[in-house]
Amino acid sequence: MATRSVAGEEDEPQGATEGLRGTGADRSTSQSLDRGLMLMELIGQSPEGISVTELAAATGTHRTIVTRLLKTLARRDYVIRDQFGQYRLGGRLLELARFVQPQVRAAALPILRVLAERISATAHLTMADGDEAVGLIVVEPTTAPFHVAYRVGTRNPLWRYASGIAILCARPVDEVEQPGVALARTRGWAYSEDSQGAIGIAAPLPHPLYSNYCTGVVMLTRPESPDEVGRAVIEAAAAIAARVV
Incomplete structure (x- = not known):
């Protein structure tokens, strides 16, 4: 079974930014988790939904990385994608509440x-x-x-x-x-x-x-x-x- 290195985080596409705005360079923390949490916060602040493009622009992160993080969150029902391609918070958060x-x-x-x-x-x-x-x-x-x-x-x-x-x-x-x-x-x-x-x-x-x-x-x-x-x-x-x- 293939494994992914924690230290390396995601394989970012060439030209991707170093991370979300406000994300420090502390190697003792998970950059991926920090990114995912920030995406969820932004989605939570957008009751009408928010697109991948808007999330990428708001965080200064490459669309490919944002898309991959959103797919991971959606698979666990932390976010949902509607018919217009907008993302909203999902039912899993209600369970955790x-x-x-x-x-x-x-x-x-x-x-x-x-x-x-x-x-x-x-x-x-x-x-x-x-x-x-x-x-x-x-x-x-x-x-x-x-x-x-x-x-x-x-x-x-x-x-x-x-x-x-x-x-x-x-x-x-x-x-x-x-x-x-x-x-x-x-x-x-x-x-x-x-x-x-x-x-x-x-x-x-x-x-x-x-x-x-x-x-x-x-x-x-x-x-x-x-x-x-x-x-x-x-x-x-x-x-x-x-x-x-």
Whole structure:
């Protein structure tokens, strides 16, 4: 069986650049791994997808190397290539997301189950990843006849829905804030309503190590008392924070 030398990394075509911008010449690290991770970061920052040409230009790396790295990542489902030749992050990352911050996840799960049944709505734990809110845990109610369902790993801009707004309201006041952030900071919970009529109510975790997390609920109809739901969500967030170190 043929083997490839680790020290040599890939066989680069003549004229290829020395590596990604920002990649050092430290021989104790893997240049290939560093390149692959940087490609994934760039793809993650491009929700509409990004092409091989754009990735090569952004990283200063030969197209052949970029293509080979993308094929490797795609084979393991870390990235996917759509019908237009654009690359996006793949489902394997969603599977790995369940291992992120196991302590806060373990603390949150039983509390989210109680919250989901109490409000008869889908409850969630969400964290900020850059400028996006990423769903880490989703708990659906068992007694509600109808409820909102969405996948763990779902990403949305922080400013779009209640979960992201709740995370933003826990941060220092910004000179130019997104709509709803100031109000959420005042009352302790954020509110949003999407074009399909789904209602989101969320509150940040009051914990110095987990201030980029929030918990909340998503429901199909506007509650009779949003304030009451908001208080329930705040209580759940406080209970989760009390269970983590």
